[in-house]
Amino acid sequence: MEKVRIFDTTLRDGEQSPGCSMSTAEKLVVAKQLARLGVDTIEAGFANSSGEDFESVRLIGQEVKGPMIVSLARAREDDIDRSAEALKDAKNWGIHTFIASSPLHMKHKLQMNPQEVLQAATKAVEHARRYTDNVEFSAEDASRSEPGFLVELFSAAVKAGATILNIPDTVGYTMPDEMYQLIERLKNEVYQADQVMFSVHCHNDLGMAVANSLAAVRAGARQVECTVNGIGERAGNAALEEIVMSLATRQQYYNLTCNVVAEQIYPSSRLLSQITGSQVQANKAVVGANAFAHEAGIHQDGVLKNALTYEIMTPQSVGIQENNLVLGKHSGRHALANRLNTLGFHLDEEELNQVFEKFKHLADRKKQIFDEDLEAIVTQGVRQQEDNYVLNSLTVSSGTHMVPTATVVMTIHGQKIKKAAFGDGPVDAALNTIKKITNIDCRLKAYSVKSITGGTDAQGEVSVTIEKEGVRVTGRGSDTDIVTASALAFINSLNRLSRMPGLLDQSGVIKAPEKI
Numbered sequence: 001m002e003k004v005r006i007f008d009t010t011l012r013d014g015e016q017s018p019g020c021s022m023s024t025a026e027k028l029v030v031a032k033q034l035a036r037l038g039v040d041t042i043e044a045g046f047a048n049s050s051g052e053d054f055e056s057v058r059l060i061g062q063e064v065k066g067p068m069i070v071s072l073a074r075a076r077e078d079d080i081d082r083s084a085e086a087l088k089d090a091k092n093w094g095i096h097t098f099i100a101s102s103p104l105h106m107k108h109k110l111q112m113n114p115q116e117v118l119q120a121a122t123k124a125v126e127h128a129r130r131y132t133d134n135v136e137f138s139a140e141d142a143s144r145s146e147p148g149f150l151v152e153l154f155s156a157a158v159k160a161g162a163t164i165l166n167i168p169d170t171v172g173y174t175m176p177d178e179m180y181q182l183i184e185r186l187k188n189e190v191y192q193a194d195q196v197m198f199s200v201h202c203h204n205d206l207g208m209a210v211a212n213s214l215a216a217v218r219a220g221a222r223q224v225e226c227t228v229n230g231i232g233e234r235a236g237n238a239a240l241e242e243i244v245m246s247l248a249t250r251q252q253y254y255n256l257t258c259n260v261v262a263e264q265i266y267p268s269s270r271l272l273s274q275i276t277g278s279q280v281q282a283n284k285a286v287v288g289a290n291a292f293a294h295e296a297g298i299h300q301d302g303v304l305k306n307a308l309t310y311e312i313m314t315p316q317s318v319g320i321q322e323n324n325l326v327l328g329k330h331s332g333r334h335a336l337a338n339r340l341n342t343l344g345f346h347l348d349e350e351e352l353n354q355v356f357e358k359f360k361h362l363a364d365r366k367k368q369i370f371d372e373d374l375e376a377i378v379t380q381g382v383r384q385q386e387d388n389y390v391l392n393s394l395t396v397s398s399g400t401h402m403v404p405t406a407t408v409v410m411t412i413h414g415q416k417i418k419k420a421a422f423g424d425g426p427v428d429a430a431l432n433t434i435k436k437i438t439n440i441d442c443r444l445k446a447y448s449v450k451s452i453t454g455g456t457d458a459q460g461e462v463s464v465t466i467e468k469e470g471v472r473v474t475g476r477g478s479d480t481d482i483v484t485a486s487a488l489a490f491i492n493s494l495n496r497l498s499r500m501p502g503l504l505d506q507s508g509v510i511k512a513p514e515k516i
Contacts, residue, residue: 004247004258005223006240007199008034009043010272011056012072013237014227019465019474020276021496027056028063030272033344034228035066037268038261039240043096043225047071048082052499057083061090068092068134075099075124084131094134097124098166101139101153103146114149118156125160136164138201143167143174147185155191164197164223165190169212172205172235176215183219199223202238204230209238214246217256228272229280229287241265241286241318249313266319267344274375277463277476277492286318319344328363336374343371345378365457365480372452373459376478387495389438392416396483398426406430408487410437427486434490442468442497449485452478462489466497473497 011027011034014020022030027045034042044060045053061069069090071083075097087093099110099121106112112120121137128135137157139150154165167182174182179200187193200216200223202209213224230239244260251257269287273280282289292315302309315321321342333356340347340355347355358377363369390411398404406429407420419437423429431444446465451458460482465474473496477488 001251001255001257002222004217004221004256005040005197005199006038006244006258006260007041007043007201007223007225008037008039008067008227008240009201009225009237010034010227010231010240011060012043012045013201013225013233014229014231015045016233017231017236017276017278018472020231020278021473021499022275023495023499024052024056024059026275028059030275031060031064032346033264033268033271035064036261036344036346037264038259039067040223040259041068041070041094044069044071046073047086048073048079054082054086057086058089061087061093065091068094070094070096070134070136073097073124073128075120077124077127080124080128080131084128094132094136095128096136096138096166097128098138098140098168099124100141101150102141102144104144105141118153121153122156122160125157125162129161133161133163135162136166136199137162138166138168140168141170143169143179143182144171147182150182150186151189154186158191158193158196162196164199166199166201166223166225167216167221168201168225169203169209170201172203172209174202174212175208176211179212180215180219183216183221187220197222199225201225203233204235204237207235209236210242210246213238213243214254217247217254228268229278229284231272231276231278239285241269245286245313245318248317262317263319264344270375271344274378274476277474277489279463286313292320328366328368331359331363331369339371340374340378343374345374347378362459362480366455366459370453373478376452376459376461387491388412388498389491389494391484391487391491394430394484394487396426396430398429404429406433406483408433408437410434410491412438426483430483430487431490434487434494438494440468440494440497442466442494444490445472446474447486449482460485462486464489464493466490466493468497471497471500473500 015022031042044057047054047057057071071086073079073083073095080095083095099117106117125135125137139153142150198221200213200221202212224243226238226240226243228240230236247254247256247258248262266287280288299310336356336359337352355377392409392411395407404423404426409418417437419433421433421436423432445467448463450461452461459478459480461478462485463476465472473493475489475493477485477492479485
């Protein structure tokens with residue numbers, strides 16, 4: 001069977017999803033998991049967009065083995081040069097350059113005519129080919145472009161040296177039949193179409209991203225650009241897990257396969273959710289909490305007799321496994337490492353020691369440690385590696401006849417700061433104190449609490465969304481004490497906010513809080 005290449009853009013387009021920004025350390029953790037997942041290409045970022053993005057692309061290119069690592073670049077020489085600079089030490093890399101091609105984008109965004117776009121695309125591809133043979137060219141907003149112009153534009157890109165032609169449905173506008181016809185026409189009319197690979201990059205504004213991607217595959221596209229959990233701009237991108245499991249479950253229909261290790265799908269989904277703080281909806285296909293849940297009596301009876309009655313794939317096929325290993329305060333390092341490996345976390349000795357210490361601390365407070373507890377421990381450890389703000393201690397006093405008061409000790413730039421403040425309740429007092437210490441004026445837009453597992457000793461997981469100057473970020477924190485979890489979530493969101501360009505000085509260092 002022919003293979004479909006999986007081009008993962010979780011770290012580039014996915015990260016552009018509101019609230020899903022990641023630090024360099026977090027991106028590297030995700031990239032290594034994507035390599036275990038078996039994706040063919042990782043779009044590590046947009047090297048010329050910021051210093052941090054450049055560093056992320058550079059680090060992933062150097063440390064992640066297996067997939068091709070690419071950087072996005074506009075059809076501009078400085079973007080392409082910056083991408084090449086970031087990836088020059090990588091062993092397997094490429095450049096993905098693009099320019100808009102629809103009449104709407106050319107007129108109002110680029111303020112260029114079609115001939116100028118043709119020239120810019122040709123020049124960009126030729127420039128990229130000076131650095132690497134692996135050059136992908138995308139026509140942004142292709143689904144709303146004139147098909148005849150697309151043929152001309154892609155033909156020019158092939159002549160200039162492009163090896164992959166990408167057809168983005170940038171705003172999720174097209175329908176499956178239209179996508180099929182467009183790919184079919186391009187394959188028939190583009191210059192030397194049989195010598196290049198056709199790719200698609202579909203957005204989900206009308207809920208058609210996966211359907212459009214699969215229609216393109218049926219028409220002959222052999223690369224799909226997608227993201228874990230379908231995260232991305234606006235309504236998101238085509239979901240990697242849905243693409244992969246559609247090809248696997250309906251293999252007789254498509255007669256195609258891919259290199260993805262399906263058993264790593266769920267661990268990848270959980271890892272990304274923990275790191276970004278972006279929850280997967282319960283009824284999400286393949287990886288949602290209800291994807292393999294059955295409540296109706298008729299369904300339960302059918303599944304007990306034969307799982308195939310109501311399950312077209314097994315939970316184990318995507319990496320959801322029964323936890324038969326009970327972890328508690330008497331469990332050792334080996335048992336912990338084994339369980340973490342099963343969950344998709346592959347830690348070195350130093351990282352394992354750090355996680356083991358936190359695991360033991362939690363086990364002293366809980367009777368049993370669940371998978372979700374371990375995921376929270378590992379991912380919180382990951383994000384603390386580059387945190388500007390760290391919680392050292394929190395003390396809260398509250399009751400029916402007293403004003404809630406919080407005393408917080410935090411480390412900022414290596415300096416410990418202690419302050420206290422009041423609030424309407426213990427959580428409000430804690431968050432007010434943190435704002436007082438950091439001196440970051442932001443608005444709390446959303447606050448939610450849920451139990452990670454069952455039981456009165458369960459960890460509470462708090463998710464907060466804050467906004468400053470129109471920028472929204474989401475943070476998560478977990479602890480057996482819900483006030484502490486709230487403080488950790490708020491601090492996590494502040495750390496994410498601190499990495500936004502607006503809060504950085506010219507040297508790229510986080511601005512020190514005032515009045516400390």
